[in-house]
Amino acid sequence: RGCAGLSFCPLRYTITEDGQIVSDVRYKVPVVGQGWLSSSGTVRLQNEDDIELRFDKFWIGGADVDQTKPRPNPEAEASSVQARSTVDNLINVVGNAAFLEDLGSFPVLFFSDEADICIFKFPPLNSAIAAYRVSSNLYKDIEQTW
Numbered sequence: 001r002g003c004a005g006l007s008f009c010p011l012r013y014t015i016t017e018d019g020q021i022v023s024d025v026r027y028k029v030p031v032v033g034q035g036w037l038s039s040s041g042t043v044r045l046q047n048e049d050d051i052e053l054r055f056d057k058f059w060i061g062g063a064d065v066d067q068t069k070p071r072p073n074p075e076a077e078a079s080s081v082q083a084r085s086t087v088d089n090l091i092n093v094v095g096n097a098a099f100l101e102d103l104g105s106f107p108v109l110f111f112s113d114e115a116d117i118c119i120f121k122f123p124p125l126n127s128a129i130a131a132y133r134v135s136s137n138l139y140k141d142i143e144q145t146w
Contacts, residue, residue, distance in 0.1 A: 005028075005029075005030040006027070006028070006029055006030075007027070007028045008025050008026070008027050009025075009026060010025070010026060011023070011024075011025040012024050012025075012070075013131070015043055019042050019043055019044050020040065020041075020042060020043075021040060021041055021042060021043045021053065021055075022038065022039070022040045022073070023038065023039045023040070023055065024036055024037075024038045024070035025037050025038075026067070026070070033067075034067050035060055035061055035062055035067050036060060036061060036062050036067065036069075036070040036071060037058075037060055038058070038059050038060065038070050038071065038073070039055040039057060039058045039059075039095060039099075040055065040056075040057045040073055041053065041054045041055035041056045041057065042054050042056075046105060049107055049108055050105055050106060050107050050108065051105075051106050051108055051120065052104055052105050052106075053104040053106070054101065054104055055095070055099050055104075056096060056099075057073055057075055057092060057095075058091050058092050058094070058095025058096065058099075059071065059073060059074050059075075059088055059091055059092065059095075060087075060091050074088045075088075075092075103123075103124050105123075106120040106121060106122065106123070107120060107121040107123075108120050109121055109128060116132055116133035117130065117131070117132055117133075118130070118131045119131075
């Protein structure tokens with residue numbers, strides 16, 4: 001638990017071989033409740049030592065009433081922007097306005113494809129983040145663990 005009972009857990013990134021990324025984090029806020037904050041975009045090598053994350057789609061909500069699974073990207077489900085809900089459109093606008101591209105560049109400190117580990121620096125907090133590859137078929141694994 002964080003400050004005032006606020007928590008963000010679990011946080012999952014799903015990265016595809018073509019450089020697409022989806023981020024899902026479950027939030028719990030006293031009085032407000034719980035749900036999922038999600039975003040999608042791209043991840044690419046910026047240069048030999050840095051990666052760049054660029055999120056351009058944002059949405060909230062769970063895939064079920066109990067909020068146990070993140071909701072799929074509503075834009076992928078909708079044939080047009082008008083087919084999404086007003087809340088979906090508002091969250092996407094706010095997310096794009098709040099996302100700072102300058103915070104999307106991360107120096108890679110260590111990477112091992114064999115060990116499934118990546119360590120990168122998160123400059124805004126002057127900290128290092130270690131990421132471990134859970135599975136090459138994460139969606140299947142998530143369905144089995146929920």
